[in-house]
Amino acid sequence: MSRKTQALAALCAGLMIAATGCGGSGDSGGDDNTITWWHNSNNDPGKGYYEQVAKDFEKANPGVKVKVEAFAHEDMLTKLDAAFQSGDPEQIPDVYMERGGGELADHVEAGLTKDLSEDAADEIDMIGGSVAGWQVEDKTYALPFSIGVVGFWYNKELFAKAGITAAPTTLEDFYDAVDKLKAAKIQPVSVGAKDAWPAAHYYYWTAVRECSEDVLTSAVKSLDFSDPCFEKAGDDLVDIVAHKPFNNGFLSTGAQEGPTSASGLLATGKVAMELAGHWEPGVMQGITEDKKGLGDKTGWFAFPQIEGGQGDPGAQMGGGDAWAVSEGAPDASVDFVKYLLSTDVQTGFAENGMGLPTNPDATGALTDPALADLIKVRDSAPYVQLYFDTAFGQAVGGAMNDAIVNVFAGKGTGTDIVTATQEAADKEK
Amino acid sequence: MEILVFVTPALALIALFVAWPIVTAVRFSVYDWKGFGDLTDFVGLENYVEVLGDEVFRSAVGHNMMIVVGSILLQLPLGVAIALLLNRRMRGQGLLRTIIFVPYVLAEVIAAVVWLQLLQPQYGFIDAFTAQIGLTPPEQGWLGTPEYALWIVLLVLTWKYLGLAVLLFLAGMQGVSEELHEAAQLDGASWWQTQWRITIPLLGPTMRTWAFLSMIGSIQCFDMIWVLTQGGPADATATMATYLIDEGTKRHNYGIAGAASVILFVIAFAMALAYQVLILRRDTKEDTV
Numbered sequence: 001m002s003r004k005t006q007a008l009a010a011l012c013a014g015l016m017i018a019a020t021g022c023g024g025s026g027d028s029g030g031d032d033n034t035i036t037w038w039h040n041s042n043n044d045p046g047k048g049y050y051e052q053v054a055k056d057f058e059k060a061n062p063g064v065k066v067k068v069e070a071f072a073h074e075d076m077l078t079k080l081d082a083a084f085q086s087g088d089p090e091q092i093p094d095v096y097m098e099r100g101g102g103e104l105a106d107h108v109e110a111g112l113t114k115d116l117s118e119d120a121a122d123e124i125d126m127i128g129g130s131v132a133g134w135q136v137e138d139k140t141y142a143l144p145f146s147i148g149v150v151g152f153w154y155n156k157e158l159f160a161k162a163g164i165t166a167a168p169t170t171l172e173d174f175y176d177a178v179d180k181l182k183a184a185k186i187q188p189v190s191v192g193a194k195d196a197w198p199a200a201h202y203y204y205w206t207a208v209r210e211c212s213e214d215v216l217t218s219a220v221k222s223l224d225f226s227d228p229c230f231e232k233a234g235d236d237l238v239d240i241v242a243h244k245p246f247n248n249g250f251l252s253t254g255a256q257e258g259p260t261s262a263s264g265l266l267a268t269g270k271v272a273m274e275l276a277g278h279w280e281p282g283v284m285q286g287i288t289e290d291k292k293g294l295g296d297k298t299g300w301f302a303f304p305q306i307e308g309g310q311g312d313p314g315a316q317m318g319g320g321d322a323w324a325v326s327e328g329a330p331d332a333s334v335d336f337v338k339y340l341l342s343t344d345v346q347t348g349f350a351e352n353g354m355g356l357p358t359n360p361d362a363t364g365a366l367t368d369p370a371l372a373d374l375i376k377v378r379d380s381a382p383y384v385q386l387y388f389d390t391a392f393g394q395a396v397g398g399a400m401n402d403a404i405v406n407v408f409a410g411k412g413t414g415t416d417i418v419t420a421t422q423e424a425a426d427k428e429k
Numbered sequence: 430m431e432i433l434v435f436v437t438p439a440l441a442l443i444a445l446f447v448a449w450p451i452v453t454a455v456r457f458s459v460y461d462w463k464g465f466g467d468l469t470d471f472v473g474l475e476n477y478v479e480v481l482g483d484e485v486f487r488s489a490v491g492h493n494m495m496i497v498v499g500s501i502l503l504q505l506p507l508g509v510a511i512a513l514l515l516n517r518r519m520r521g522q523g524l525l526r527t528i529i530f531v532p533y534v535l536a537e538v539i540a541a542v543v544w545l546q547l548l549q550p551q552y553g554f555i556d557a558f559t560a561q562i563g564l565t566p567p568e569q570g571w572l573g574t575p576e577y578a579l580w581i582v583l584l585v586l587t588w589k590y591l592g593l594a595v596l597l598f599l600a601g602m603q604g605v606s607e608e609l610h611e612a613a614q615l616d617g618a619s620w621w622q623t624q625w626r627i628t629i630p631l632l633g634p635t636m637r638t639w640a641f642l643s644m645i646g647s648i649q650c651f652d653m654i655w656v657l658t659q660g661g662p663a664d665a666t667a668t669m670a671t672y673l674i675d676e677g678t679k680r681h682n683y684g685i686a687g688a689a690s691v692i693l694f695v696i697a698f699a700m701a702l703a704y705q706v707l708i709l710r711r712d713t714k715e716d717t718v
Contacts, residue, residue, distance in 0.1 A: 081678075084465040106681070110466030194573075194661060249550020249570030251662035260549050398680035402485075402664070409575055409663035427479075 032330050034065045038080070038093040042070040045352045053348070057339050064332045069093070084112055094329035095337055098142040098322045100133035101220070101386050102393020107324075108136045114325040115139045119334045123341045127358045133386040134322045143341050146355030147320030148278030149378050150201050150387075156299045158186050158272040167301035171236070174304040178245040181272050190247040190271040192255035192262035193408045197389065200401040201275055201317070202240060203417060204388045207233035208317045209309040213383055220391045223425035225418050229310055234414020236306055237407055247271050251409055256283045267293050275303070277318060278356055281370045298370055302377065316381040319390055321355070392425070399424035451694065457687030464681045476688035486689060489660075489667040490696070492579055496668070497647040499583045500590065501640050507587070508594030508639075509632070513624055515595065516602045526599075533592030541656035544585045548572050548657075572658050575665035582654055582666055589653070590646070594639055601635030602628060634712040641704055648697045669693045 037054065041047050047070050054066035071079060076097070083091040084107065092112070098104050107113045117124065117139045124131055124140050134142040154167070159177070162184040168174040181188040193199040208216070211229035219225060247253060247265055256263040266274045267284035274280070284293030305313055323337045339345060346362035349355065353368050356375050363379065366372040378384060389397025403420035406412035458477065461470040480486050515526055532540060547554045550570025559566040567574045571581045605628055613623045651670035654660060660671035667675075669689065677686030 081464060081681075087465065087467075106463050107465070110463070112465060194659060196661075247551075248568060249573045251569050251575075252548075252550060252573035252658065260552055393681075395680045395682050398675070405661065406663045411575070411663050 033063050033332065034067055035095060035330060035333050035336055036067045036069065036093040037095040037336070038069050038071065038076060039097060040071055040073040040076045041354060042072050046354045049348055049352050049354070053340070053345055057336055060339075061332060061335065064330075064336075066336065084110070089326075089328045092326045092328075094326055094333040095340075096324055096326065098134060098324040099319065099390050100142065100144070100322060101391035102396065103390060104134060104141055104324075105136050106393060108141055112327055113141045114327050114329065114334070115141060116143065116325065116334065116337070120338055120341075123338055126360065127341070130320070130358060130384060133319070133391065134324075142322035142324035143337055144320045144322040144358050145341060145346065145349070147318060147358055147378065147384060148356045149316040149318035149374065149381070149384060150205065150275060150277045151300055151302045151316075151374075151377070152273050152275055153266060153280045153294075154273035154299045154301065155266065155269060155271075155294055155297050157297045158269065159299070162186055162272070167299065168304050169301070171240075171304045171306050175243055175245075178243060187247045187265075187271045188273065189245040190253065190262040190265040190274045191250050191408075192253050193246075193251050193405055194253055195255040196401040196405050197387075198255045198262055198275070199408045200389060200404045201387070203233060203237050203400075203404045203407075204317050204385070205275070205303040206236040206240075206306065207388070208315055208385045209233070209303065209306040209311045210236065212310040213312060213315065215310070216385055220386075223392065223396065223428060225422050225425065230418050230421075231414040234407065234417040236414075237404070237417075238413060241408055241410070246408075251405075256287075259287060261287075263287060269294075278371060278374055281368065282353070300370065300374060312382045314381050316378060316384045317387070318378070318384050319387040320358070392421075393428065396421060396424045396428060454687045454690045454694075457683050458691050460684050460687075462683045462687075464683050472684065476684045477692070480685060480688045480692060485664050485667055486669070486672050486692075488664060489669050489672045492666060493648050493650065493668050495579065496583060496586065496650055497644050500586060500643050500647050503583070503587045504591055504594045504643065505636065505640070507591060508598050509629065509636075511591070511595050512598035512602060513628070515599060516628075526595075529595050530592040532589045533596070535589070537589065537652040538656055540589050541585070541653045545572075545657055548581065569662070573662055575662050578658055578662060578665045582657055585657065586647075586650070586653060590643065594643070597635055597639045598632060601632045604635075605631045637708055637712060641701070641709065644700060644704065645697065648693070648700065669696075 039050055041050055050070065051068055054068045058064060058066055080093075080096060083093065086092075098107070098113070104113065120140070120143060123143055127144060130144055130147050131140055134140060134144060152167075158181070159167075162177070162180040164177050164180055166173075168177050178188040191198050191202070207230060210233040211219075211227065215227045215229060219227070219230075247262070247270070250262075253265075254261040258264050259268055262271075262274055263276065263280060263283045264287045265271045266280075267287045276283075281293055281298060284298075285291050287293070303317070323340050325333045325337055341359055343359055343361040346357040346359035347365045350357045350362050350365035351367060353366070353371065356366070356371060356378060357363055360379075363375050366375060385391075387397075389401055391397075392400065400417065400421040403412060403417040407414075407417065456468070459471060459473055460468045461472045461476075462468055511529060515522060515529075535543075548556075548571050550556060550566070550573055553570075556566040556570065567577060572578050609627050609631075610623055613627055618626070649670060650668050651674075654666050654668055654671055655674070658666045660667035660675065670693070673686050673689050673693070676682045676689060
């Protein structure tokens with residue numbers, strides 16, 4: 001072989017690798033008895049537990065194989081998007097995670113997700129009202145296996161130091177606590193506004209307090225934000241920001257990575273509280289060196305009540321994850337998803353502290369005291385409003401989140417949030 | 430035949446990784462597409478109208494232009510000055526060159542993470558330092574204050590890319606014939622006069638080529654901004670590239686992102702062409718005359 005042809009051959013080989021490389025893990029699905037399952041519990045004990053779950057299912061269903069793939073959360077979302085974009089059934093996993101709301105509606109519209117309404121009717125009944133976030137036109141497309149709520153996590157020791165005797169229940173109490181903390185030279189609240197969503201949770205919450213359940217439910221369907229409560233919620237937010245409760249540099253603070261993130265500041269005792277979901281204790285444990293997070297000092301209280309608000313005082317705001325089956329997946333996939341919601345699997349899920357189970361028979365199995373308290377709050381709520389950015393879909397939610405961050409940056413009003421959201425929503429119609 | 434053998438693989442690569450993505454982006458840009466399912470919702474030029482009417486995109490273009498102009502205005506005089514300095518024989522020359530050049534060798538993301546740590550509000554080195562010398566750092570931190578953020582990004586970019594300017598200018602200076610300097614010296618020209626009348630004018634082609642590279646880099650500016658601010662706060666540092674990611678990957682408005690990417694391409698292409706015609710042509714003409 002001459003030098004020239006050698007080089008050419010090498011180049012061609014390179015090209016071939018490049019061309020086929022993109023299609024890498026293309027052996028998902030296809031086979032009638034193999035279920036590909038994507039999840040995001042890529043650390044133990046969750047990872048090992050799910051492997052065991054898959055093995056148990058294989059044992060009970062001879063001939064069926066479950067291929068488990070565990071990803072880091074962000075990686076999973078990227079891979080899912082890519083798989084769905086390819087439209088290739090070989091690439092799309094059979095069982096995967098759905099966050100519900102507008103994102104699910106898009107998947108349903110594109111014919112990617114299987115209707116589980118009839119096949120899993122018993123499970124849907126068992127889960128109850130929370131399943132609403134995963135319904136499109138009264139059909140259920142995914143079974144939520146973990147649903148959490150967002151509230152204030154606080155440092156009991158710092159609260160005591162500032163002379164705060166009871167957790168705030170109204171906005172006035174909250175402002176009072178903020179003033180007391182400031183007087184004690186403690187930064188009151190951290191928020192990771194750089195990542196937008198932690199800041200956006202404040203507006204979701206003021207809206208849940210200001211708007212009645214009916215208004216919220218119909219807004220999710222009609223994408224109509226003309227009810228004055230949405231604007232009022234924005235003005236409440238302007239008011240909260242004006243009280244300056246947040247950590248120095250909150251606009252460039254990240255959500256939960258490292259000690260200078262919003263979660264890190266709470267975990268290391270630099271701030272007294274943070275608005276976050278049920279994941280917060282786990283995140284804080286990951287950030288502190290002793291792996292204990294705030295430990296015994298951890299406290300939780302619900303978002304304060306707002307005087308004159310139309311929302312049910314017991315309503316909660318949060319979200320969760322659900323198992324969905326892709327269109328064209330083997331029939332056994334539906335059985336597998338039902339198995340994942342069974343008391344056995346959900347109990348193990350709770351015992352391992354992987355989330356807040358939705359199977360009522362498994363809720364008692366939570367060992368983490370913070371989570372055990374939280375699930376009581378969730379289960380006594382008349383309804384749990386799904387995060388707006390999820391409920392309204394990425395396009396509308398993204399525009400809304402950006403407008404909310406502008407308010408945090410002192411550049412907007414309640415009206416601006418509604419206008420930006422409505423503009424994005426009108427494009428969706 | 431030989432030409433064909435050598436050119437075909439390159440052409441194939443260009444077709445696969447350059448031409449095909451461009452064609453795809455153009456195709457996406459005329460549809461309303463969420464990222465999955467077939468392209469069915471044809472909207473014509475609506476996405477373009479929307480992108481051009483979007484205040485965030487327009488301000489992003491403005492930020493890109495500011496980075497283009499700012500980079501050249503900052504790096505050109507600084508780069509020439511440092512290159513002139515380093516071009517003289519002196520102690521520690523090698524060490525100085527290395528120090529100036531190291532930031533350029535660092536991956537952009539790594540450099541950005543280093544600066545992100547330094548600029549951390551309240552706990553970062555820079556805030557601690559400003560507080561130490563009796564000044565009050567901005568309440569929101571340097572990167573969190575919309576009025577400062579873009580300027581800080583520009584400074585970090587200057588720190589990062591000054592090394593390239595210096596390197597190229599130094600190389601250009603090596604190409605200036607020693608005889609010219611000697612002749613000038615014999616005529617009684619001072620060091621400063623020699624540099625001003627001989628070295629810098631002869632550095633012209635190098636400067637023009639460097640400015641071209643800098644301009645293209647500035648238009649595509651992404652990594653540094655993504656790590657430092659993600660285009661925030663309140664879109665104060667958004668560039669066309671961060672707008673693409675926001676609309677496409679984050680919001681799944683792939684049609685809008687497609688339109689924005691085509692506009693980015695057109696702007697970059699037009700600027701490159703104009704630069705070629707108006708400025709770089711002088712260099713090629715001189716060569717041929």
